[in-house]
Amino acid sequence: SRQIKIAPSILAADFANFGAECRAVEAEGADWIHVDVMDGHFVPNITFGPATCAAIRPHIRGIMDVHLMIAPVDPYIEAFAQAGADIITAHLEAGPHIHRTLQAIRATGKKAGLALNPGTGLDGVETMLDMIDLVCVMTVNPGFGGQKFLDLSAKVRALRNLIGDRPIHIEIDGGITPETAPVMARAGADVLVAGSAVFKGGSAAAPEAYGQNIRAI
Ligand code: DX5
Numbered sequence: 001s002r003q004i005k006i007a008p009s010i011l012a013a014d015f016a017n018f019g020a021e022c023r024a025v026e027a028e029g030a031d032w033i034h035v036d037v038m039d040g041h042f043v044p045n046i047t048f049g050p051a052t053c054a055a056i057r058p059h060i061r062g063i064m065d066v067h068l069m070i071a072p073v074d075p076y077i078e079a080f081a082q083a084g085a086d087i088i089t090a091h092l093e094a095g096p097h098i099h100r101t102l103q104a105i106r107a108t109g110k111k112a113g114l115a116l117n118p119g120t121g122l123d124g125v126e127t128m129l130d131m132i133d134l135v136c137v138m139t140v141n142p143g144f145g146g147q148k149f150l151d152l153s154a155k156v157r158a159l160r161n162l163i164g165d166r167p168i169h170i171e172i173d174g175g176i177t178p179e180t181a182p183v184m185a186r187a188g189a190d191v192l193v194a195g196s197a198v199f200k201g202g203s204a205a206a207p208e209a210y211g212q213n214i215r216a217i
């Protein structure tokens with residue numbers, strides 16, 4: 001069966017201790033660290049930027065999966081690549097030239113991700129399959145953690161069929177819990193982002209809860 005990776009989102013972590021939080025969830029079994037960058041323009045919230053990514057990079061042994069909820073994207077790609085992102089994901093909806101954005105991400109040598117809001121269909125994906133390493137299927141409207149899961153199983157199944165045996169990850173982002181995770185795994189996802197489900201009730205000082213939360217997904 002497809003090995004499911006868990007990518008805790010630091011949006012739900014302690015903003016005053018990102019380094020310790022990243023180390024804690026990695027020690028407790030996290031596969032990737034999902035970093036939610038928000039600009040208060042593409043989404044109605046502001047989080048952090050390249051400087052924070054650079055600061056947490058030394059505290060992440062594995063993959064730093066940077067989710068850019070920003071518009072425009074292109075002026076900042078180089079900065080996130082320099083900050084140490086392994087995957088840089090841009091939203092198809094962030095502007096008219098997503099094709100150029102994906103080219104620019106690949107040109108930095110990083111892996112390129114394409115994020116789709118819940119209301120966006122798959123027709124754009126078909127033309128860019130050879131330019132992406134990951135599709136991030138938003139199962140909440142972006143901007144906040146702890147929101148209610150939108151069951152987009154049909155979209156994920158159609159995406160899995162479209163991808164075929166290409167080396168492209170299907171990452172589900174938003175509202176993943178022990179209840180919703182199996183639904184998305186069955187639909188064809190192989191990476192599950194989880195913020196509140198991982199970080200709830202835990203702390204870097206007592207990371208056991210993180211391990212239990214990760215294993216429960
Ligand atoms: C929302 C972010 C998600 C969010 C997930 O805009 O892209 O990654 O942090 O948080 P939960 O898992 O709590 O829905």
Ligand code: ZN
Nearest residue numbers: 009036067173
């Ligand atoms: Zn995200």
